[in-house]
Amino acid sequence: xxxxxxTPKYLVTQMGNDKSIKCEQNLGHDTMYWYKQDSKKFLKIxxxxxxxxxIINETVPNRFxxxxxxxxxxxxxxxxxxxxxxxxxxxxxxxxLGLADYNEQFFGPGTRLTVL
Amino acid sequence: AQSVTQxxxxxxxxxxxxVLLRCNYSSSYSPSLFWYVQHPNKGLQLLLKxxxxxxxxxxxxxxxxxxxxxxxxxxxxxxxxxxxxxxEYFCVVREGGADGLTFGKGTHLIIQP
Numbered sequence: 620x621x622x623x624x625x626t627p628k629y630l631v632t633q634m635g636n637d638k639s640i641k642c643e644q645n646l647g648h649d650t651m652y653w654y655k656q657d658s659k660k661f662l663k664i665x666x667x668x669x670x671x672x673x674i675i676n677e678t679v680p681n682r683f684x685x686x687x688x689x690x691x692x693x694x695x696x697x698x699x700x701x702x703x704x705x706x707x708x709x710x711x712x713x714x715x716l717g718l719a720d721y722n723e724q725f726f727g728p729g730t731r732l733t734v735l
Numbered sequence: 736a737q738s739v740t741q742x743x744x745x746x747x748x749x750x751x752x753x754v755l756l757r758c759n760y761s762s763s764y765s766p767s768l769f770w771y772v773q774h775p776n777k778g779l780q781l782l783l784k785x786x787x788x789x790x791x792x793x794x795x796x797x798x799x800x801x802x803x804x805x806x807x808x809x810x811x812x813x814x815x816x817x818x819x820x821x822x823e824y825f826c827v828v829r830e831g832g833a834d835g836l837t838f839g840k841g842t843h844l845i846i847q848p
Contacts, residue, residue, distance in 0.1 A: 660773075660823055664834075664836065711777060723781055723784065725781075728778040
């Protein structure tokens with residue numbers, strides 16, 4: 620019954636490694652997002668995908684790359700991990716990009732990434 | 736461009752007393768405004784949203800917020816705090832189109848017994 624799910628929930632890894640976080644939504648939504656929450660709890664959008672097309676890429680290093688194999692999945696790949704990448708990463712989805720009442724963003728439970 | 740300012744990083748109230756979490760926004764257009772709550776080690780849950788309908792919005796768990804365009808504010812209130820309300824609260828603005836949500840820096844709500 621989980622609407623937006625992420626795996627893994629916790630990820631601990633060494634600096635320099637490459638890792639992926641998976642996200643799946645079973646809501647039939649067209650748009651998915653990745654957000655980063657830093658140690659001070661500040662949340663900032665990283666990417667959004669609409670119908671498999673990248674819509675936003677904020678000031679995110681190109682070590683981060685979203686991959687969407689289909690509409691229900693948006694995975695986050697991170698190459699050459701750095702200490703500053705330690706954060707909680709949230710996946711979200713919404714029906715589309717508009718402001719209609721139905722267009723709420725649903726968030727996954729988050730993935731806590733720790734880079735040692 | 737859109738932005739949101741949460742005026743208090745921490746708010747502490749006694750159980751049973753009113754809660755007020757303050758939020759001011761800046762937006763070039765008519766925005767949608769949201770309050771999300773994050774309990775410790777948990778994900779984000781939508782409390783309520785304003786999308787240009789009624790200016791007084793009621794949400795879950797007894798929370799409500801009033802959109803005041805003249806003051807560019809969207810403060811969150813609850814008449815009587817409960818211990819389970821202790822959490823981080825985020826005020827969020829969205830202008831639509833290709834933009835995602837822009838989060839405030841959060842207000843940590845502490846409930847004293």
